[in-house]
């Protein structure tokens with residue numbers, strides 16, 4: 001039923017010059033009172049009969065006029081099922097004017113469609129030469145139900161015609177109406193009957209659909225006033241206001257169904273607990289231990305009431321009622337209620353299988369009782385459901401794979417396997433994999449150049465590619481990917497020998513950690529050591545020993561570049577699936593049933609290098625996740641975990657954070673810290689030939705180097721590049737670090753052993769531009785395509801965007817030469833060595849690809865192809881718009897920022913300081929890249945505003961970090 005209010009009634013109340021949209025209060029008031037009266041008629045006086053449910057939608061359209069659609073569902077006894085009954089409610093004819101004068105007037109006034117078609121081809125309802133409402137309808141001597149189940153109302157050809165909008169119209173133009181409602185409301189009010197399924201479907205869609213769009217051309221006839229409000233309304237001028245669409249649903253479901261009781265579903269001791277953000281979780285957990293739930297009390301009921309055992313959990317609400325206050329099931333006295341166990345899905349694992357059991361097993365008395373099947377105790381609900389025969393077997397899946405494998409098309413079979421994983425959700429994926437592995441990998445197996453290990457990984461990788469196209473990955477299924485990959489990490493021979501050459505500090509840590517793994521005890525270690533004291537060396541020795549002894553050892557680091565130095569290393573975020581914006585409560589996105597969870601369960605040790613560089617919340621997320629996966633409350637689920645790093649180096653970058661906030665995000669402020677066992681490495685193995693240099697770096701790192709009255713530290717003269725003027729000294733620095741550069745185009749060792757470090761990208765870019773000019777060979781320049789993704793009004797000019805050099809993005813103008821050093825700026829393929837900060841040598845280039853050779857870490861020598869990709873600015877760069885640069889994700893790295901150099905050894909290092917460093921640890925990181933004073937050079941540009949001398953500069957150290965590091969109560973620090 002569709003109802004439009006009377007325009008005239010509104011118009012009568014408008015003041016001269018006012019229009020309907022100026023008086024929303026008026027239109028709404030008139031409409032509301034009519035609507036309320038209509039609702040009373042329909043739902044209190046039941047003019048159409050008893051109503052079971054109704055829905056109505058109010059749309060604001062046509063210059064602010066409200067308009068309502070009703071759908072009324074009558075109770076069974078009042079259903080209108082035969083066409084004769086239709087006529088009692090709906091008429092689609094002009095009434096006899098001699099008998100029903102007023103009604104006749106109202107039909108002519110409100111219920112005549114058009115005219116349209118041949119009478120008026122420009123009417124708003126016309127689409128492609130036809131009326132979209134199908135007027136004029138056919139004459140029909142009686143009401144019948146049409147083929148499409150819509151009623152064909154009686155429209156007798158009785159010769160009656162009326163003049164409407166200058167044309168003569170007959171019964172074929174009458175819009176179906178109810179005589180009573182039309183007379184009562186004096187407005188357009190269309191009433192239709194929809195009894196067939198098809199019609200009901202349509203009508204539901206109609207009232208739920210989005211707003212209409214009507215395009216109307218308002219034509220001005222010659223000589224007429226340009227503005228005729230009523231004409232415009234009648235033309236159906238559209239005010240596009242989707243936000244002004246109201247939908248109101250009033251379901252009287254009690255009339256139709258009994259009420260629904262949602263039954264709680266949880267695993268043992270995993271009842272939902274509600275708390276406020278400021279409440280103490282430990283207290284809450286204590287208070288809620290053994291909390292009664294509908295489910296625990298259902299078990300309890302089954303123990304004491306033999307009648308209850310006749311009902312499944314979902315049937316219990318029909319006979320018992322849940323007393324929320326006392327938390328007990330009581331005998332139901334009246335009213336029916338149906339039960340519905342809270343939903344879950346197969347990816348929820350055990351909870352899903354518990355629900356299946358509860359839906360089939362009568363009278364369980366406990367969780368463990370549900371695990372008893374035919375006298376056997378199962379270890380999981382899944383197993384119990386299988387034993388009950390409640391889980392569909394994978395037969396039809398294996399039958400399908402059997403048939404398909406006859407074709408001997410392994411590649412197509414791998415695709416089919418992926419489709420089956422996604423759409424058929426086999427219960428035992430691993431079994432399926434084992435059964436069909438030979439067929440799935442047949443082509444790789446027959447290739448003699450592929451080893452059996454490679455064969456498995458290639459097969460798995462292909463499957464992963466298919467899965468990814470369908471929005472999933474291999475991690476979502478119980479396939480042996482992670483464990484396989486970890487088991488097949490190749491341990492370099494030199495790493496095994498490292499065990500023999502550990503220094504005393506390294507050896508102490510090594511022995512304690514190995515001991516802990518051997519005894520299967522838990523342990524949470526932190527390897528503390530200034531840059532160059534051999535932390536990485538120690539991790540590699542540990543990984544080699546443990547992997548050689550058959551242990552699964554997971555190696556990670558905060559940055560991709562540090563991870564690539566460790567065999568099998570991955571960034572901690574990608575390996576543990578840590579959310580980018582971790583919080584105090586976040587968890588890693590690892591499903592308990594996934595291959596990754598299996599790997600973590602089986603792993604004997606986890607190593608995480610550069611841990612001080614991440615926010616403590618990332619580490620805490622891993623702690624929570626491992627506790628959950630391992631089902632215990634010991635730190636990291638009782639695993640041996642080894643963190644390492646150096647708090648003297650740069651701390652986690654926290655956007656716009658104060659010094660206090662930055663420190664608060666540091667690992668030393670974590671709840672984990674006081675229980676960490678710390679091993680300190682003190683001997684600088686990188687610069688051990690230059691003890692003076694080592695001592696100096698350490699004093700800088702600890703903030704112990706003496707400062708002058710301006711708060712500046714003195715850099716030893718041996719390291720200083722004399723200042724003459726900006727240009728001369730800059731050139732001097734370049735010449736000292738890159739002597740005879742023009743002759744060294746093919747010497748990659750020369751290139752990789754040197755770099756100039758600066759605090760900001762703009763200095764780095766300038767130095768790189770200078771150096772690439774000196775570097776021999778033909779150059780090629782790639783220009784980036786810069787855009788602002790949310791700039792529809794073109795506010796930001798391209799040349800402005802081109803001038804930006806945000807952190808982490810390549811320059812607009814990227815000039816390359818064959819054999820020049822470059823650095824990757826994105827984690828393109830971290831598990832194969834292409835990660836953010838990887839240094840490479842550019843080998844060749846084409847318009848759309850750059851070919852480079854990795855020149856550091858375990859993938860050194862590997863050739864990679866780099867595409868041009870769209871790159872966005874990280875959230876840490878506070879740009880007021882969404883900037884995107886399409887460019888090769890690389891920078892020249894003759895010079896690089898200090899932050900990007902972290903973790904690298906650069907024997908000939910230049911430090912360019914046109915301004916002071918600005919964050920904790922920057923000076924220390926820069927200096928500790930070097931191996932000796934004589935090969936580390938610093939250029940300090942004097943500052944005319946302060947009394948900075950050419951050999952004095954700022955050193956920023958947040959000493960509070962070290963205090964927290966040393967003072968945490970109960971800390972176990974191992975020192976000799």
Ligand SMILES: Nc1ncnc2c1ncn2[C@@H]1O[C@H](COP(=O)(O)OP(=O)(O)OP(=O)(O)O)[C@@H](O)[C@H]1O
Nearest residue numbers: 501502503530531532533534535536537685686903
């Ligand atoms: N016991 C050792 N015997 C010989 N060389 C060692 C030993 N320990 C470390 N080194 C060497 O010292 C250098 C620095 O070691 P490593 O990179 O492990 O230090 P780090 O503490 O990880 O440094 P950073 O924090 O700067 O990354 C490397 O060249 C490494 O091979």
